[in-house]
Amino acid sequence: MPSEFSGKHVTVAGLGVSGVPAAKVLHGLGAHVTVVNDGADERARTQAAELEALGVTVRLGDGTASDSGSAAGLPEGTELIVTAPGWKPTKPLFTAAEQAGVPVWGDVELAWRLRGHGGRKAAPWLAVTGTNGKTTTVQMLASILEAAGLRTAAVGNIGVSLLDAVTGDTEYDVLAVELSSYQLHWAPSLRAHSAVVLNLAADHLDWHGSMEAYAADKGRVYEGNQVACVYNVADRATEDLVRAADVEEGCRAVGFTLGTPGPSQLGVVEGLLVDRAFVEDRHKNAQELAEVSDVNPPAPHNIANALAAAALARAYGVPAAAVRDGLRAFTPDAHRIAHVADVDGVAYVDDSKATNTHAAEASLAAYESIVWIAGGLAKGATFDELVAGAAKRLRGAVLIGADRALIREALARHAPEVPVVDLDRTDTGAMPQAVQEARRLAEHGDTVLLAPACASMDMFTNYNKRGDAFAEAVRELGA
Incomplete structure (x- = not known):
């Protein structure tokens, strides 16, 4: 049976982890697909060859993709553009x-449709x-959904293509979907069962143009x-976004807090994660979900993630026991506040994923006495608020x-008594030198x-490589 895309001329903007699946899916649905891509490096040429073998037209280094120059026209006959989120x-x-x-x-947007x-x-x-x-x-x-016996997957901006999830052979009960601000910008008809905005801080403003547009x-x-x-x-900014949203009748605002929860909230009471939102008579009752x-x-910040x-x-109707079992079964990815080793009574922790000040603030708040290794590409960030808030914790x-x-x-300006290398x-x-200097500054019971609080590309390919270099240097300390 022909699809709505049969015979349609679709331009896919960008290759990579989103463009290649989009081009394949659209081609399989009978569309006439042309891919335009800024670069023409080895990876792009390999992806282009794969698509061209299927009958997809690929134009590498195409002028229509440029931020400057006069060649800004659409490929001839284009009726729809499907773009990479970036x-x-x-x-x-x-x-x-x-x-x-x-x-x-x-x-x-394509996956949703x-x-x-x-x-x-x-x-x-x-x-x-x-x-x-x-x-x-x-x-x-x-992990929680799986503990409830549901067929699910973590997809979206997490490395697993949503297109693969919605068009593949596996039929899921429900999907856990990570969405970036870029992806949301290009998804006008998305309507989720339920959703969360975890936090808001200035980021990617070069792409969005302003904090207001980003939010x-x-x-x-x-x-x-x-x-x-x-x-x-x-x-508060996340609650403001809820107030501004046009939702279906009966949809509720549900808060999460590290403090004692009020009605319609999840929170923490005496070392327990508790629910006062999805219980009968939430004004009087609470349901224990798990232990901290x-x-x-x-x-x-990770407890906040768990509550969200x-x-x-x-x-979605998951029972309390599945929340507990799912959290217990969860293992965080590398480079996210990961304990590497203890050396001479000092803990070494890799949070290379803290690539902006907001993430670093959460990481610094997790420890009492810290030797902090920081720096990289600031991406326009300022650090006064971060340093002022963490000053008393810094060794x-x-x-x-x-x-x-x-x-x-x-x-x-804000921590003049803190020794700095x-x-x-x-x-x-x-990195090995930084770890050695941190070891010299640290005392028993401290955390390095x-x-x-910065991106990694001035020194490393990505934050993973930066974290790997840190972990290797730490292991050499204990060798």
């Missing part, structure tokens, strides 16, 4: 599309976004929610990377914490 809305290709009345979707295609079950989505904690929360959520794109996750809009009680010690690791995941699972600081001077200056180097060999 492509900025300001690209000339999208300007030309708007002028021509051609719709622009992201791969998430293909739910139930070919007679498959249209699994509901439990959606997670926020500046930090998305991946961990989605993985916790998937608005995050808030799209609440549009059309059916059962629950979950928000962070400690972050069931959360791995039980750092404050529990709220979404409970919105010392070791700074690396291109923008370390910004952190050094903030330390001088400024390593004037941006090569990968700086890699929480850079």
Whole structure:
């Protein structure tokens, strides 16, 4: 039976983890697919060859993809653009599309519209976004859903293509979906069963143009929610997004808090995670879900992630025991506040994933006495608020990377008594030296914490490589 895409001329903007599946799916549905891509490196050429073998047209280094220059026209006959999420809305290709009345979707929008295609079950989505904690929360959520005996997967901005999930052979009961602000920008018709915005802090402003635009794109996750809009009680901006959302009749606002929960909230009471939202007579009753010690690791921001995941699972009707069992079974990914080793009474913790100040703030709040390894590419961030909040916890600081001077200056202003080692180097060999300097500053009972508050690309391929270098240097200490 022909699909709505049969014979349609679709331009896919960008290759990579989203563009290639989109091109394959659309081609399989009978569309005439043209892929345009900025770069023409070896990876792009390999992906292009794979698609061309199927009959897809690929144009590498295409001028329509450029941020500058005059070649901004649409490929001839384009009736729809499906874009990789990272492509900025300001690209000339999208300007030309708007002028021509051609719709622009992201791969998430395409996946949403293909739910139930070919007679498959249209699994509901439990959606997670926020500046930090998305991946961990989605993985916790998937673990809880699995503990309840549901067929599920953690998908979206987590490395598993949503298109593969909705068009593959496996029929899921429900999906745990991580969504970035980029993906939400290009997903106008998405309507989740329930969703959460974990937190909001300035990030990706070069892409969105302003904090207001960034927050608005995050808030799209609440549009059309059916059962629950979950928000962070400690972050008023997330509640404001719930208030602004147009949801289905009967959809509820549900908060999560590290304190004692009020009605319609999940929170913490005497070392227990408790639910006062999805219980009978929530004004008088509460349901124990798990112990704080069931959360791995039980750092404050991770407990918040667990509560958010529990709220979404409970919105879907998961029993309390499955929340406990799912949290116990969950193992966090590497480089997320991961304990590497204890050496001479000092703990070494890898939180290389803390690539912005908001994430680093949460990491620093988890320990009492810290030698902090920080620095990298600041991405326009400032560090005064971060340093001022963490000053009393700092035993010392070791700074690396291109923008370390910004952190050094903030330390001088807000923590002048804290000893600082400024390593004037941006090569990968700086990490072993940084670990050695941190060891010199640390005392028994301290934590040496890699929480850079910066991106890694000035020194490393990605935050994973940065964390690996830290862990290797720590292991050499104990050798």
